[in-house]
Amino acid sequence: KHWNIINYFDPYTYVFDKPMDTILFNNVFPIDTVSNSKAFYLAIRKITSGFDDAHVEGLTFNTNYPFTGYYVPSLILKYIEGKYLVVKSGIGIIHVGDAILSVDGLTTSQWEDSLRNYISAGNSSVFRRFMCQHLLEGEFTTSVNIVYADTSGTANSTTLYRSINVWDTFFPAFYYPADSLAKINWTTMECGLGYMNIGNLSVAGTDSAYNALQNAPAIIVDLRNYPFSSSAWELADRMYGGPQMFSKLTIPDVTYPGTFSWYLDSLGVLGNATPYLGTLILLFNEETQSAAEFDCMVLGAMPKVIKIGSQTAGTDGNITYFRLSQDMQTGFTTLGVYYPNGDSTERIGIVPDSVVTPTVSGIM
Secondary structure (H helix, E strand, O other): OOOHHHHHHOOOOOOOOHHHHHHHHHHHOOOOOOOOHHHHHHHHHHHHHHHHHHHHHHHOOOOOOOOOOOEOOOOOEEEOOOOOEEEEEEEOOOOOOEEEEEOOOEHHHHHHHHHHHOOOOHHHHHHHHHHHHHOEEEEOEEEEEEEOOOOOOOOEEEEEOEEEEOOOOOOOOOOOOOOOHHOOOOEEOOOOEEEOOOOOOOOOOOOHHHHHHHHOOOOEOOOOOOOOOHHHHHHHHOOOOOOEEEEEEEEEEOOOOOOEEEEEEEOOOOOOOOOOEEEEEEEEEHHHHHHHHHHHHHHHHHOOEEEEOOOOOOOOOOEEEEEEEOEEEEEOOOOOOOOOOEEOOOOOOOOEEEEEOOOHHOOO
16 A cells, blocks of 8 residues: 555656566565564555655654654754764853764764665665664653763763653754844844844745845845744735746546656736846745745745755655554555756756855854
8 A cells, every 4th residue: 555655656766776566576475474563563664665755754653652852952963064063052061163973883874774764765865864863862851871072072981860751841943043033033134134044934924125125235034843834825916027937747546557648837917017136135044844845946036046055865746645544544655746947846946056054164
């Protein structure tokens, strides 16, 4: 059932690293011989990892057996300059800028190798985003031994306890190197440029935002988050000079499994009297996923756009989810998303004009 749903309705099987027949061949006997429900769940995760899609990862879970656990020490990690770096710490001896070298005797590279076959991720950017979550996760109050390098490069070892739930308010919904950005909807900067945070901007708020910023020489649009609403679509209707296609979608035909039809997606108002004539500066990174990537395409269709940041999650499109058992769910990306010229976003993400990433010294 699982294999057939993906094989005939997933629009991206052609970009999987392994062909669907190989995925079936490699996993059908291990699935048949599992001895308990936890082993069944891990066997399913080995299948879903082959679908190379962060949507699949987010939709695949077992209510009784969390993959790596829901509790961590009070540390937030980001992958920066080839290191799993601490960017927020509630542990007195560990500071922002310290780098995790090993966890419970395994280096971070060894952890990557051991977990890769269980994680569905389309590119290394989003894979390491998931690793930042999983490296320290475990069951409540269990201990974890960490070796870390402090900002002078000296290695230290400590034992911490997983005492805080990953959904605790200690962990912000999205990480911004400048904390002040986390709650801003929009603002005018001292230099006269505008700033909008799509993770906070509501549809109702687009009126006041655009009215205030439409004459700014440039507007920075922050998409290092997940959209709060369809505000980017509302902005496009106000900013586009007229109707404009920004994407093409492939839609699966449920009456004829394995076939897809094209849908041309456009926004904009005919005869718009107040189009935006300045430059849009789009900010995005590995946190930019799904609807946020689609918003990048929406706003990226403007004539004067500069895209700044790093590779996004590469899982554009909507989702469909279904149950494999009473306690286990999975899903997949349902719509194929392409630029008007046919270029795909799956596994690639949004390509920046200028690649800009955080630095260790900048975080410190």
